[in-house]
Amino acid sequence: MSSFQNDIINSLRALNDGGIILYPTDTIWGIGCDATNADAVKKIFTLKNREEKKSMIILVEDDNMIRQYVSDSSQKMLSYISSAQKPTTAILKRAVHLPAQLVNEDGSIAIRIPKDEFCLQLIKQLQKPLVSTSANISGEKFPQNFDEVSAEIKNGVDYIVQHRQNDYSKNAPSSIIKLDDNNEIVVIR
Numbered sequence: 597m598s599s600f601q602n603d604i605i606n607s608l609r610a611l612n613d614g615g616i617i618l619y620p621t622d623t624i625w626g627i628g629c630d631a632t633n634a635d636a637v638k639k640i641f642t643l644k645n646r647e648e649k650k651s652m653i654i655l656v657e658d659d660n661m662i663r664q665y666v667s668d669s670s671q672k673m674l675s676y677i678s679s680a681q682k683p684t685t686a687i688l689k690r691a692v693h694l695p696a697q698l699v700n701e702d703g704s705i706a707i708r709i710p711k712d713e714f715c716l717q718l719i720k721q722l723q724k725p726l727v728s729t730s731a732n733i734s735g736e737k738f739p740q741n742f743d744e745v746s747a748e749i750k751n752g753v754d755y756i757v758q759h760r761q762n763d764y765s766k767n768a769p770s771s772i773i774k775l776d777d778n779n780e781i782v783v784i785r
Contacts, residue, residue, distance in 0.1 A: 603757045604717055611722055615754030616640055618745065621655070621728055622683045622712035624767045625739050627753060628655075631665075631725035634695035640727060641697065643752040646734040651700040653685050653770075654725040655710050662707055665725060667692045670775055677709055683770035684708065687784070698727070708770055714759050730769065740766040 597605075607617050614636045616629045627643065629636035631654045641648055656662050659674050667690040677686045691698075691705035699705055708728070710716060719726050730738040731745045739745045742761040750756060772784040 599758055600714065603714070603759045604721060606755050607718055607757060608721055610755040611636075611718075611726075613754070614639075616643065616752075617755045617757060618731055618750060618753045619714070619718070619757040620712065620742070620760040620763070621715055622708075622710040623770045625731040625742055625745055626728040627731050627749065628726045628728055630722065631694060631698060631727045634697065637695050637698055637727060640729060643749065644729065644732070644734045646729075648697045649701065650734070651698060651704075651706065652727050652729040653706040653708055654694070654698065655708055655715055655719060655728045656725045657716060657719045658709060661719075661725060662688070662709075665693055666690055666705065666707070670779070672779065672781065673773070673775060676773065676781055677707075680771075683711060685770045685772045687772065687774035689775075694725075704774075706772065714757070738769065740768070 610617050611630045614633055616627055616639050619628055627640050662669050666688045669688055673686045677684050685706050685708040687704050687706050689704050731749050732738050741764050773781050776782045
């Protein structure tokens with residue numbers, strides 16, 4: 597069995613048991629869990645020492661999965677994020693079927709369809725969205741590669757993905773977009 601497939605199996609085991617994982621994304625290394633599991637989401641907030649008011653991003657497989665977790669998805673936004681060349685996170689209104697602490701106070705959720713094969717395979721096999729938040733303590737610098745992830749984070753997760761640990765590329769977070777009151781796309785980051 598390949599190490600890639602072994603990582604998928606071990607990640608799924610941890611996620612299905614309500615655990616949290618440290619994994620590579622299409623942007624930076626992230627901490628993740630089953631986005632529908634409120635207890636697992638709380639573990640991430642605790643590990644990161646993050647205020648629950650600060651919502652987190654979820655990764656989904658495709659537009660169909662977005663529609664399962666957003667009651668009013670804009671076709672304009674779906675088209676934009678599906679065709680974006682670089683990783684782009686969309687803030688979408690009216691999140692549903694997700695734990696309250698994942699959803700922003702205004703009812704929105706930040707969603708990205710990753711371009712990374714590992715993330716896509718993991719989400720596809722989990723059959724649920726995956727939380728993706730930077731692998732750092734809240735307020736500290738985000739890690740650009742695995743070597744920059746702190747021991748505190750590594751020791752606080754239930755499984756660490758081996759895939760791409762030796763990739764020393766300097767990665768950055770995704771762009772973030774939302775619709776303004778005129779239904780126009782605005783780039784936030």
